[in-house]
Amino acid sequence: MRILLLGLDNAGKTTLLKQLASEDINTITPTQGFNIKSVQAHGLKLNVWDIGGQRKIRQYWRNYFESTNLLIYVIDSADKKRFEETGQELAELIEEEKLIGVPVLIFANKQDLLTAAPAADIAEGLNLHTYRDRVWQIQACSALSGEGVQVKSSLTLSFPFFTCARRIGSLYMQREGSFIPIHSW
Numbered sequence: 001m002r003i004l005l006l007g008l009d010n011a012g013k014t015t016l017l018k019q020l021a022s023e024d025i026n027t028i029t030p031t032q033g034f035n036i037k038s039v040q041a042h043g044l045k046l047n048v049w050d051i052g053g054q055r056k057i058r059q060y061w062r063n064y065f066e067s068t069n070l071l072i073y074v075i076d077s078a079d080k081k082r083f084e085e086t087g088q089e090l091a092e093l094i095e096e097e098k099l100i101g102v103p104v105l106i107f108a109n110k111q112d113l114l115t116a117a118p119a120a121d122i123a124e125g126l127n128l129h130t131y132r133d134r135v136w137q138i139q140a141c142s143a144l145s146g147e148g149v150q151v152k153s154s155l156t157l158s159f160p161f162f163t164c165a166r167r168i169g170s171l172y173m174q175r176e177g178s179f180i181p182i183h184s185w
């Protein structure tokens, strides 16, 4: 399963990826290109692609869209000055032809900071409710403390009662024991 990790620079993507892989998060520097890691979860091999979010690198995001099963979009919940910018980037991603139908999991990161906006406010600010024909979910987390980012929570709890599984080439979600295609959910 191919997961694409995007978001503005400094949002916490690489920290999140390292947390998912249970690696040290103390030596992270801004990503100039991309990082890729394979993480095992629920018997699935998750190939997570973490692409640098600096403005000059964002033009290369599209090179990684192909065959994406899940888009994880990371937001710095305390960086209110850039909510508009991050919302704009997300809106553009949602419009991308190669990402049509790809479910989006939004991490409202840095919830450990006192100034962090709650996930519900971010969802409202981003007008997520207007995203029709799209499976999306927003989840509060702290990549720094690890709260809310465990693979279990990011893939299971964040889609309550659902787990993701890749079967016969397409993505399905498990809901109370039966598999349903993610696109028709």
Ligand SMILES: Nc1nc2c(ncn2[C@@H]2O[C@H](COP(=O)(O)OP(=O)(O)OP(=O)(O)O)[C@@H](O)[C@H]2O)c(=O)[nH]1
Pocket: 007, 008, 009, 010, 011, 012, 013, 014, 015, 016, 028, 029, 030, 031, 032, 051, 052, 053, 054, 074, 109, 110, 111, 112, 113, 141, 142, 143, 144, 145
């Ligand atoms: N307080 C707090 N800081 C965080 C959290 N997640 C990441 N950070 C910090 O935010 C800074 C940026 O984190 P990165 O993981 O490098 O961000 P990135 O999104 O990969 O940035 P680019 O690689 O430039 O796109 C680092 O100083 C992290 O320690 C969090 O949950 N809480």
Ligand SMILES: [Mg+2]
Pocket: 013, 014, 015, 029, 030, 031, 050, 051, 052, 053
């Ligand atoms: Mg990074």
